[in-house]
Amino acid sequence: MKKADMTYILGIVFAAATSLFYCCTMWFGLQLPRYYPLEHAWKWVNETGVPSQAWYAKQAFAFIGGGLATLIVYFVFKYTGLKQADLKPGWTRWLAVGAIVLIVVCMACILHHEYSKWGVFKALLS
Template identity: 50%
Template sequence: MKKSDITYIVGCTFAAATSFFYCCVMFFHIKVPRYYPTLHTWKWANEKGIPSQGWYGMQVFAYLTGGIVALIVYLVCKHAVSKDVKVKSGAIKTTALTTLAVVLVCMGYIMYHEFAKWQIL
C-alpha cells in the first residue's frame, strides 16, 4: 500500500470518526468539561444561571477519540497490510462515499439536536 493511500484512508477515517464521536456526545449525553468564560475556569458540572460553553469540551472529546481511531487505522495499514497491496479505484470511491455519508448523517443529527434543543422544530 502506498503512503498516499494510507494518508487518504487515515484522513477519511479521522473525518468520519470525529463527526461520529461528536454526535455520540450529544446522543449518549456524555459528560465533558464546560468552559465558564466569566469565571475563567473549566468545570465538569453544568451550573445553572452561569453562561458556559460546552462546545469546547465536545470538540476535544471528538478530536481525541477520532485521532485515536485514525491512529489505530494508520498502525493497521502500516504494519498489518502488505506493502504490495494496491488499492483499487473502487475502494477509493467507496471510502470517499462512506466518509461523506457519515459526515452528512452526523451533520443532520447535529442540526436536529440543536434545533430541538432551542425549540426551533
C-alpha cells in the same frame, strides 16, 4: 499502497471518526467539562442560570477520538501488510461515499440536536 492512498484513507477515517465521536457526546449524554466564560473557569457540572460553553470539551473529545481511530487504522495497515497492498479505485470511491454519508448523517444529527435545544424549529414554524 501508495503513500497518497494511505494519506487519503487516514484523512477519511479522521473526518468520519471525528464526526461520529462528536455525535456520541450527544447520543450518550457524556458528562464533559464546561467552560464558564464569566468566571474564566472549567467545571464538570452544568450550573443552571449561568452561561457555559460545552462545545470546547465536545470538540476536544471528538478530535482526540478521531485521532486515536486514525492511529489504530494506521497501525493496522502498517503491521498487517495492508500498507503494501494495492487500493483499487472502486474501493476508494466506496470508502469516500461511505465517509461522506456518515459525515452528512452526523451533521444532520448535530443540527437537529442544536436546533431542538435552542428552539430554532419552533421559531421557524411559528
